[in-house]
Amino acid sequence: MQTIDLRGRTLSTAEMLAAVPRATAARAEALATATAIVEDVRVRGEEALREQAERFDHVGGHAIRVPREHIDEALAGVDPRVRAALEAAIDRVRQGSAAQVPAPRVTEIGPGARIVQRWQPVGRVGVYIPGGKAPLASSVVMNVVPAQVAGVGSIALASPPQSGEDGRIHPTILAAAGLLGVDEVYAIGGAGAIGALAYGVEAIGLEPVDVISGPGNNYVASAKRAVAGVVGTDSEAGATEILIVADAEADPRLIAMDLISQAEHDEQASAVLVTDSAELADRVAVEVANAAATTRHSVRVQTALDGPQSAIVLVDDRAAAVAFSNAYAPEHLELHLEDAEEAAASFTSAGAVFVGDQTPVSLGDYMAGSNHVLPTGGQARYASGLGSYTFLRPQQVISYDRDALARARDGVVALADAEVLPAHGEAVEARFTAAPEPAAAAGA
Structure with missing residues (x-):
């Protein structure tokens, strides 16, 4: 050093x-390649995924949608010590994640006027788990548990097919998925997996997700950038x-x-x-x-x-x-x-x-x-690590009665006039004035 x-x-x-x-050089060079891979998956779906599996993972003819029996076999065959460690990690991360889900809060602006602050889970999450230099079974725990604690109802997991496992996902990763009750699993690797989760692949029954999380190499990080705006992502971790x-x-x-x-x-x-x-x-x-x-x-x-x-x-x-x-x-x-x-x-x-x-x-x-999916590259100055909040959308629910609206009436009209948006004020005034008489029909 x-x-x-x-x-x-x-x-x-x-x-x-x-x-x-x-x-940073390798990551910068990866963006163009990852973008092309994602676009290929968006346009050609399963055909593109199979070509990419042969090219990058040296696998062909494998089951892209992992059969349930593969998960069961992996879970049955996992080392008991590893299983016990995964179960302990799941329990600990559940405890740590529970603290990240805020309780709803009601703010009384005044009599008859209130705002409820609530946190709604996204409907569907895609989790990517690498399987190259290290089969990160622990990352299955770190990504799936916070989503489950947040209340996400649908979770799809993708991980690369392994040439040494006859095209199956690494068994320890499958076992971790099985322990968590995740049975929608896809043998897809790299940037192609990010594209598949973001856009969906109808031929294999993969519906698009709302948020993608999980670690990966420079191509995975760049692919997340390529789908930003189509889906939410946890971070572009390097x-x-x-x-x-x-x-x-x-x-x-x-x-x-x-x-x-x-x-x-x-x-x-x-x-x-x-x-x-x-x-x-x-x-x-x-x-x-x-x-x-x-x-x-x-x-x-x-x-x-x-x-x-x-x-x-x-x-x-x-x-x-x-x-x-x-x-x-x-x-x-x-x-x-x-x-x-x-x-x-x-x-x-x-x-x-x-x-x-x-x-x-x-x-x-x-x-x-704690969670091990964390911001890199200086992003910790403004971003947080993965948590249950990653899968929650803060949402305000506003409720005013007539008297409360009356107290805000003049302010709305004044600001609407100042911004030359008179219909805004008129929408409030309409609640306090009688509807105009309909115009007489021509020739009546």
Whole structure:
């Protein structure tokens, strides 16, 4: 990992972001390809999906709509330890998601005038689950559970067909779907899956959805951009990110292991340590080099750690560390600080904040009860992670009686006249004036 020394410098937000640039080139190049794939699915439906499966997944002749028996077989064959872990994760994420559903609230504007604020679930959701470098069964939990808690009545799940599974979806992903009661499942991968969920494919019985959620590679993220406006999407999530803020008392071995845990996701993953301790920085660099060489996905990890998007950043003090972190707005933020609980309030821009050295990102990926689908690429400055609220539409229900309308009458008319929209005012006045006599018929 490179070390970037920002000590003794006063940097703007733009300068701090330029110090550790994110990996964006591949994602930019993916947009044109993903858009073409989505359009092909929109126009040619199943034929396009089968051609894409042969081209990208090296699968042909498979069942695109997954038969129920495939789900049952996967569920029956899942490792008992994995099943128990999935069931525990489902329970924990249900608890965490329940807090994200607001209760209806009634606001009394005045006598006879009220507004009910309610949150309506969308009717249908499409969930995409990758199956390439890692079969993300945990992401089935993270996407489906919040939608179910929100009250969504129809959920379709898509995941790539696997050449090593005779064109079936990875069995652990199918098992997770089965545990959650999701039986509308499609063996479709990548950008084509996003297009199919957005536009529907009549030949395989796939109806369009209202919202698409779920992680994926650059092509999946770009496909979400291509269908924006046709459906709602959770986010255009890119490669995973971890930023750790640590002080001199932090454990360098734990920091190294946490950096590596996210670097193993993808060659474009970002792993960043920010510290005001040069000694800790040196010790972490040694620990990272040793552990990265022996981990299972060492080549992938080393590529991510050697990239310009990963670094050990030296700063002058805690205030500079806070400023850097809030400017960077990481997907995952870990605080390895002696006063982590108190310090957490200062770190305002992150997809999720993991407080203390006993709360690693890996916990959040699986069993914390929080959601692991989080904003990347700095989107945490203005966007949140996936939650039940992703599948809810805030809606106001307005109810006025005649007396309440009378009290607002003059204001409506005055503003309508000021905006030269007199029919607006006339619509209110009509409720307080008699209807005009009908004109006499000609020749009467």
